[in-house]
Amino acid sequence: MELDYLALLRSELTTFQDCLSDDLSVPIEHCGDWDLRDLAEHLGRGNLWAATAVRERRGDYEAPLAPDDIAPWFADTVRVLTSTLEIDPGTEAWTFAPPRTVAFWRRRRCLETLIHRWDAQHALVRPAELDATLCGDGIAEVIEVFVPRQVKKGRATPPAAAVRFTATDLGDSWVLGPGEPVAELTGTAADLLLALWGRRPMPWATLNGDHDAARAALRGPLVS
Template sequence: MEWIDLLQTTTDRFAEVLEYGDLAAPVPDCPGWTLTELGEHTRWVHAWAANAVTAGNPDGATDPVGTDRASLVAGYRAAAGTLLDALRRTAPDEHVWTFGPEPMSAFWRRRQTQEVTIHLYDALASQGRAAEWVVTPELGWDGVDEVATLFYPRQIKLGRTEPLQGTVRLVATDLDQSLDLGDTDPVVELAAPAADLLLMLWGRRPVEGPAADVLATAAVVP
């Protein structure tokens, strides 16, 4: 996938929601947050990731920007621009700090695209526009894979959750792809379009049936 192009497009769309949306609107799947808090969170994450690329450590932090629309939008666009510039200047295989198993810049191209992809859904949902969130099956499945291979194992490693009490076989109905989340019995299947599976794993869409019972036994994402 062309990660830089995807990141540019998705950050631009996110900024547009901040620029024209109701900043006081609650974000349905982020309890206690309004669009303002969501915008500031995503700005901070972009700035933090840019520091990981350029300074090689996880210590980057920036002061909050103002919560008025002009400051919020300008701050977000600046952070996204700094991140994009850093990634464009850094070869995908260049060594940088990450929280993943491979300390390469390519990690942040993928991670930040997936980060803002989910939060674009949140931003649109806060405006009653969730139906406008459309991702390709390939991007959706990549996000599913990221949960299975990065976030779920990390949740267990950090002691944030116990392992799933069973295995969920995730099947993308719009791609010839499947993978197992977990490694114990019982094995249950969760089949849906890849983008829907991604939303389910991140708690943005409900899961029904036996898979819901298994997924309820662990926090597979932060």
């Protein structure tokens, strides 16, 4: 099924924005010493960075820091990003991985916002439902985009063995690493995605196969 990333991005951003009416000082568990305000600034500046990557075709833009009144500023970054991404998704853009088009940023910002929306709702002890199909796409993005990027930047070593991730709620699977998988991890698409992004422990209890090789392959860091 083809995902409408722009519509999904708008929905994720709207849900994140709703969190900004709550306590901005609440700590974000999986983002170091950040609080919700810091998370909003990070996501908003990322919105402006991605918009500039499309409009000016460069990746060296550094957005200014957010003002004290962050909610209206964040709303403006949403407007800038979504209006920028309304153009033909095949339009050329600066990206840090293929495809070198607007389509990359529709997907990337959608999945980035998905994770940080979960961060915000988790911190506020709000229900945080994650769409299984979108999470499956996020698993694919980690394997196809982020793991090779981490290796290329010298932040991680290339996995020596392959591990299969199987989403029990989708019936889909993805393979990280070279050759035939030596092990398999199973779980819902959301649980697997959150584990890959360090939001939950890797579901080692479900692992079938070579435990040592799987742990070595997933030592990471897998994302940044």
